[in-house]
Amino acid sequence: xxxxxxxxxxxxxxxxxxxxxxxxxxxxxxxxxxxxxxxxxxxxxxxxxxxxxxxxxxxxxxxxxxxxxxxxxxxxxxxxxxxxxxxxxxxxxxxxxxxxxxxxxxxxxxxxxxxxxxxxxxxxxxxxxx
Numbered sequence: 001x002x003x004x005x006x007x008x009x010x011x012x013x014x015x016x017x018x019x020x021x022x023x024x025x026x027x028x029x030x031x032x033x034x035x036x037x038x039x040x041x042x043x044x045x046x047x048x049x050x051x052x053x054x055x056x057x058x059x060x061x062x063x064x065x066x067x068x069x070x071x072x073x074x075x076x077x078x079x080x081x082x083x084x085x086x087x088x089x090x091x092x093x094x095x096x097x098x099x100x101x102x103x104x105x106x107x108x109x110x111x112x113x114x115x116x117x118x119x120x121x122x123x124x125x126x127x128x129x130x
Contacts, residue, residue: 012059014046019078020071025064 013026025046045066098105102112109121117126
């Protein structure tokens with residue numbers, strides 16, 4: 001009677017992401033001894049690929065497919081804040097420069113000599129200076 005249990009198996013797991021891990025993947029290789037010592041690959045949320053020859057790495061590369069939701073959302077928020085900062089800063093700088101140059105901060109219309117404090121172009125009302 002043949003025993004269908006494998007001789008041994010190896011599982012490789014890798015997780016990626018920065019600043020927190022956002023995705024994880026693992027691949028299990030099961031080696032059987034009968035009849036031709038073939039390897040059976042079992043994918044567990046990962047796609048294996050061959051790395052370039054690196055003597056320090058003995059494991060295959062893994063493209064992770066399972067998200068780590070907490071890390072994924074944290075990474076998304078970090079990248080969103082970093083990438084949106086220049087757009088926010090541009091708006092603040094534009095508003096400050098328009099105010100210093102006596103222009104309407106809403107549309108940029110020149111308000112020099114305007115006594116009413118209301119922009120004739122867009123209707124924006126300048127706050128009264130006390």
